[in-house]
Every structure is written in C-alpha cells, then in structure tokens.
Amino acid sequence: MRYAESQGSTRQKLIQGWKETNMRLKDQVALVTGGSRGIGRGIVKALAAEGAKVAFIYKGSQSSADSLVAEVTAAGGTIKAVQCDVTNHAEAQKVVDEIEKEWAPIYVLVNNAGVIRDGLFVRMEPEDWNTVINTNLNGTFNFCKAVAFTMARQRKGRIINISSIAADHTNQGQTNYAASKGAINSFTRALATELAGRGVTVNAIAPGFIETDMTEAVRNKAGDIIKKMIPMKRLGAPEDIANAAVFLASPEAGYITGQVLKIDGGLSLGSAHV
Amino acid sequence: MPSQDEIYTKVSATLVEALNVDEDEISPSSTLQGDLGAESIDFLDIVFRLEREFAIKIPRGELFPEAIFQGDPEFVKDGRVTDKGLEELRQKMPFADIGKFERNPEVTAISDLFTVDMIAKYIQGKLAN
Numbered sequence: 001m002r003y004a005e006s007q008g009s010t011r012q013k014l015i016q017g018w019k020e021t022n023m024r025l026k027d028q029v030a031l032v033t034g035g036s037r038g039i040g041r042g043i044v045k046a047l048a049a050e051g052a053k054v055a056f057i058y059k060g061s062q063s064s065a066d067s068l069v070a071e072v073t074a075a076g077g078t079i080k081a082v083q084c085d086v087t088n089h090a091e092a093q094k095v096v097d098e099i100e101k102e103w104a105p106i107y108v109l110v111n112n113a114g115v116i117r118d119g120l121f122v123r124m125e126p127e128d129w130n131t132v133i134n135t136n137l138n139g140t141f142n143f144c145k146a147v148a149f150t151m152a153r154q155r156k157g158r159i160i161n162i163s164s165i166a167a168d169h170t171n172q173g174q175t176n177y178a179a180s181k182g183a184i185n186s187f188t189r190a191l192a193t194e195l196a197g198r199g200v201t202v203n204a205i206a207p208g209f210i211e212t213d214m215t216e217a218v219r220n221k222a223g224d225i226i227k228k229m230i231p232m233k234r235l236g237a238p239e240d241i242a243n244a245a246v247f248l249a250s251p252e253a254g255y256i257t258g259q260v261l262k263i264d265g266g267l268s269l270g271s272a273h274v
Numbered sequence: 275m276p277s278q279d280e281i282y283t284k285v286s287a288t289l290v291e292a293l294n295v296d297e298d299e300i301s302p303s304s305t306l307q308g309d310l311g312a313e314s315i316d317f318l319d320i321v322f323r324l325e326r327e328f329a330i331k332i333p334r335g336e337l338f339p340e341a342i343f344q345g346d347p348e349f350v351k352d353g354r355v356t357d358k359g360l361e362e363l364r365q366k367m368p369f370a371d372i373g374k375f376e377r378n379p380e381v382t383a384i385s386d387l388f389t390v391d392m393i394a395k396y397i398q399g400k401l402a403n
Contacts, residue, residue, distance in 0.1 A: 149318065149319075149322075152315050152318075152319065153319055153322070155294065194314070194315060195315070197313045197315065197316075198315060
C-alpha cells in the first residue's frame with residue numbers, strides 16, 4: 001500500500017467550477033474504489049465537495065491519483081489515495097482497518113473499480129473471464145465484507161455498487177462484463193435485505209454510456225451512432241453518476257435500499273431510433 | 275470472578291447496545307428474537323460485544339448454535355423435536371433451560387430458548403472455566 005495524503009486547511013465551499021453544496025456529508029468518511037479516473041474520480045470529487053473525508057483506491061494510475069489529491073486538497077477537501085488491488089481480500093480489509101483507525105468508521109462505500117475484457121465468447125480466454133469477475137464482482141465482495149459488520153454495528157452506512165446497464169441490456173462481446181454486473185445487481189439486493197434491519201442501505205447505480213477512458217475504444221469505433229441511440233442524444237458525464245451517488249449517500253435517501261438506479265439518458269428504454 | 279448479578283447486569287447492558295432496546299424491556303426470561311426483536315446479524319453483534327465485555331473468546335456456534343438439527347429426521351419429526359433431539363439440545367446447549375420447551379417441543383419454538391438468562395448462564399460457565 002502507498003499513501004499520498006493531504007488535509008485541506010480551510011474547506012471552501014467548493015472545488016473550482018462546482019456548484020454550491022449543502023455539505024450533506026460533512027466529516028463522514030467515504031471510500032471509493034477505482035477512484036482515480038472516470039466515474040470514480042467524479043464520485044470522489046462530489047463526495048469531497050459535500051464535506052466527506054474521502055479515501056480512494058487506485059491500482060496503477062499514479063499520476064491521476066496524484067492530480068486528484070492535489071485538486072481536492074486545493075479546494076480545501078480532505079482526501080487520501082491508497083494503492084491497492086481490489087481483488088486481494090486481505091489487503092482490502094487492511095486498507096479499511098487503517099482508514100477507520102485513522103479517521104473513523106466508513107460511512108459511505110462506493111464499489112466502482114471495474115474493468116472490461118471484451119471479446120466474443122467462443123474466443124474468450126479464461127483469463128479474460130476471471131479478470132473481469134475478480135475485479136468487478138469479487139472486488140465488490142471484498143470491500144463490502146471489510147465494512148459491513150462495522151456499519152451494521154454502528155447502525156449506519158451506505159454501500160453503493162457501480163453496476164452497468166450492460167447487465168440487462170447486453171452487448172455482444174461482453175459475457176464476462178454482463179455476468180459481473182448482473183451479479184452485482186443481485187448481490188446488492190441480497191445484501192440490502194441482510195443489512196436493512198441495521199439501517200444500512202445498499203444500492204447500485206447502473207450507468208449507460210459515460211464519457212470515460214473505459215468507453216473510449218467503443219466511442220472511437222462507433223462514433224456518433226452511440227449518441228443517436230441515446231434518447232437524450234448525448235453521452236453521460238462522470239458527474240451525472242456522481243450526483244446520484246451523493247444522493248444515495250445523503251440523509252435524504254435513507255429509506256432507499258436494494259435498488260438499481262439506471263442513469264443512461266434513456267438508453268435502456270429501448271425507444272430510440274438509430 | 276464477577277457475581278451472577280454483575281454478569282446479568284453486564285449482559286443486559288450489552289443487549290441494550292446490540293439490540294437498541296431500553297433496559298426496562300429486558301428481563302431474565304426475555305427471548306432475544308420474540309421479545310427483543312433480534313435478527314441474524316444481531317446475534318453476531320451480541321457475540322462480538324460479549325467477547326469484548328468479558329474478555330473471552332466465543333467459538334462460532336457455541337453460544338448460538340446454527341441449524342442445530344440440520345433437518346435430521348432423527349432429531350425432528352412432524353415439526354416436533356424427538357427425544358434424541360432433546361438430548362442433542364442438552365448436549366449442545368447445557369446452559370439453556372429446556373424444561374419448558376420439553377413439555378411442548380415444537381421445532382418453531384426453539385428460538386425461545388435464546389433468553390437473556392441463557393446468555394448470563396453461558397457467560398458464568400465460561401468464566402468459571
């Protein structure tokens with residue numbers, strides 16, 4: 001594990017260019033996996049802007065992690081970057097223990113770390129299958145496992161799993177990815193029932209096409225076709241997902257649990273014409 | 275070693291924390307599930323808190339045995355615990371008062387064995403050893 005930590009001296013209302021927030025998560029501890037880039041990065045910034053102390057996990061993107069720490073710190077937020085492989089069960093627990101020891105029990109966990117290894121099934125190697133399941137599904141298990149009992153004992157906590165509309169609206173070449181995300185949806189509902197009695201909510205967000213590095217290859221290949229498929233005629237931004245994550249983490253969402261929220265500009269409605 | 279009263283008081287305080295109930299809701303005969311509303315995860319929390327409170331180690335399944343009869347027809351027949359099943363209960367839960375249960379051993383009533391007093395007796399036995 002590597003730590004690059006920083007504590008803002010005065011927390012300003014906002015990170016530059018962001019809208020004003022109500023500091024709905026003031027001083028709550030949040031942990032976001034896969035936080036240095038893409039959707040995860042957007043979520044980290046949005047939680048920090050709500051006043052949360054945010055730790056994020058990154059695997060290899062050192063420069064992205066550093067720039068995120070710098071950006072949030074400059075805005076007066078509290079942030080910590082932790083390098084960790086989410087597929088490592090023991091390490092996940094260790095990371096959580098250290099964050100909880102230093103700050104406080106984790107209130108918001110966002111399982112966002114995810115990978116794709118697209119390929120037609122008949123040509124898919126076991127390694128491509130396992131990598132996707134290990135990161136997307138088992139990584140989610142590892143971090144939920146690391147926080148769940150403490151959240152239950154505290155009688156508070158929010159778990160937000162990042163799924164995908166690809167779980168239900170499948171694409172060729174994504175058997176592994178669809179399987180991992182479909183499993184996350186089922187896992188979300190099952191875990192929600194176990195923790196509901198303790199006031200801990202577990203929900204998933206299923207993004208559609210979001211403008212990130214992960215979708216870059218598809219975007220380059222398909223170009224404007226994707227936009228035409230989306231009723232709103234635009235790709236989503238990481239902030240579109242981050243706003244929903246903040247809502248699910250906020251006090252206002254305390255009665256919502258076991259849900260999978262699709263955020264896709266209407267793509268999954270199936271009504272668009274190419 | 276703490277007295278019986280001291281143990282009971284501590285057990286009671288532990289349950290207040292673990293189950294989010296008021297102290298006056300708790301009596302020695304209160305059942306954890308029926309009277310105090312405990313769910314599965316609450317049993318884990320109770321064990322966790324008792325371990326810390328009394329500085330003891332409670333092996334999994336010792337205080338709250340899981341699936342005691344495993345659907346074994348020798349232990350349960352027509353929804354009732356057999357004599358052999360009752361013997362198994364006595365062995366697995368020597369700290370439980372099964373006298374009342376024995377008179378009408380409906381398997382669905384087994385959760386009523388888990389009372390505040392049962393926990394206190396378990397702790398007494400544990401500390402005595």
